[in-house]
Amino acid sequence: MKVVSQILLMLFLNLMPIALPAFELGKINVRGQVELPWQYTPERANTFFNPNGVIINNQQHSSLPALRFTPKFSQGSVALQGDFWLQSLITSTKTEETFFFQKSTFNWNINDQFTVSGGIDLQHWGSGYIWNPSNPFQDREINFVDRVISYKRNGNFFASLDWSGRNGWSTSLYFVNHRPREKLYGINVEHQNAFALKLNKQFDNSDVSLTYALLEDTNFIGGSYSASIGNQLELHGEFSLRDKRRSVLPRSIVANGQDSFFILQANKHIDWRAQFLIGGQYTTNNQINMIFEYLYNGEAYSEKEYDHLVQGSNQSRLQLDGLFAAPSAGFLGESNSLLGSMKRHYLFFRVADGQLIDKLEGRAFVRFGIQDSSVITGGLLSYPIKNGLNLMLGGQYYGKMAGSETAAIPFQFVLYSGLTLLF
């Protein structure tokens, strides 16, 4: 498999001297992207869920070269589109390739107002920047902001019918075979069939949408709103309600009449949960864009539940050399995978300047956990070496406030740099 990585590298080096145009394969227009990133992640030793670093096998240095193709074919009222990534993870001990099938769709404009679509795609909507609670198919990690590496994942099988009116109304009807990817739902989440009906209305300078979805046996209602206030300010908000909570919660397994080890188990009881986000963005006269958001995730852990998780980790640590070493290590490993955005109240702020110094683009963000003073902060610098070829440098730091969620993240920070070539 190292051959693939070497081919990617050679291809990239060959592409560097020139800015390649998109190319044609018959009537198919093919565009693409090459990423050559490197990242450094020093571990944070002895956290709740990673005692003495024995749970997480951290590779401090890694590289993730990737190649993307986005073919497109249009003929009359029909369009076919694809979006595929091939990524290679290279560390000192292994090389591993992953193929991401993000999109492979057909779109047919039946007439002026109706469009039928189907295939594989990612379903994205909502007015929030960092998170979209009004989207029943949300799949984005909450803190995946401004990284050198593109966020890659597989799309969902779907079919949809869209109607667009001339008076600002529009409606979408979706069938999606969806697999939730939010960390809070654990690692054993299965695909589920879902239906969604979304209604939108655009006004002169605002829009509102309302969604009802049935995700297997879960009812979901979501809504979003956004508006332009003058030339520089935008305000937005989203909410959702679902009648089942999907988060995995710690549960002690009793053996021999006493608590012996913990597992994480999905909670599928009827339990209405709300999620919402409110925020805005402001653009200065100098084109500096600022985004501010507050988000509440009702499916996330309460303080009591988080304390219970920590209690489970304490017990699991004691079991690592005992009879229940395997399930205890599993519990700690899965607990690590939940970290990042498992609390309920967060504040987020991001600032971006497209011309920080000449052509150098700069972005920075901070996310603050209101309950535990957790902090994730990061930034990204991007410099266009030439048309389509960018050099990027960035990083994220995970705050170590005692008892906070980010202090339990098994890495101190991430530093990354890389080259991106679009063709």
Next chain:
Amino acid sequence: MFSKFRLLIVVIVIHCMLVSPIWADNVINVKQNAIELLAKADEYRNFKGKSFTFDLKLNSMETGKDDQIFTLKVEILNSHTSLVIYSEPISERGKVLLMAQKNLWFYAPSSHKPIRITPQQRLLGEASNGDVASTDFSGDYDPHYVDTEVVDSVTCHVLELTAKANSLATYEKLKLWVRADDFKPYKADFFGVSGKLLKTAYFRRYEKLPNLGEKEQLTSIQIINPLTEGKQTLMEYSNFNVTEIPVSRFNPNTLNRL
């Protein structure tokens, strides 16, 4: 002597009969109907309410800096709804800007989701979003006839345009010079809310479109930034096509499928 004077009077009278009444008539008419005059000027920029598409090359120039060139495909559904699809530079390719009333949506292939942006955000170098997508002064501004004026030896009607409430107007006020002979826009000054002059545009070139019945169309605009010397943007239009465009293309939810 008397007969020469009489001859001169006759010539003046005949001249006045032949020319001045028309000219005077024009002045009276345009004074009375600035709206009509603006509509005539707009005819060189759009196709009387029909949906149409065109290609646009936008070159932002500044002394001592590399030119910033965008090539765009623009689709105009009506005076308040338009779509700008980026072709070049490579870094911008596939991005889409949708303007519907005062709603501005921006879609980038990397984000997979359209986001609402503020009108202040410039996504096209030095040109404002409205500079690119607006092909209709009449829809966004109320005109007021000011006077006639000779600019660069060209006789022009001068109109003052004020942004309509709840319109997509990018500027608070415009001063528009329209050629007196054929009503082609000749020059425009764009003003901000504070009254400060933001830009001056020269409508440089008009071409007959063989595929559209030899209609004469504005094909080149030079926008000069008076605040920074040497900063200007050249907008060159081509490939005009009057066509039915599905309204479904102007839906923010389907921008990722364009």
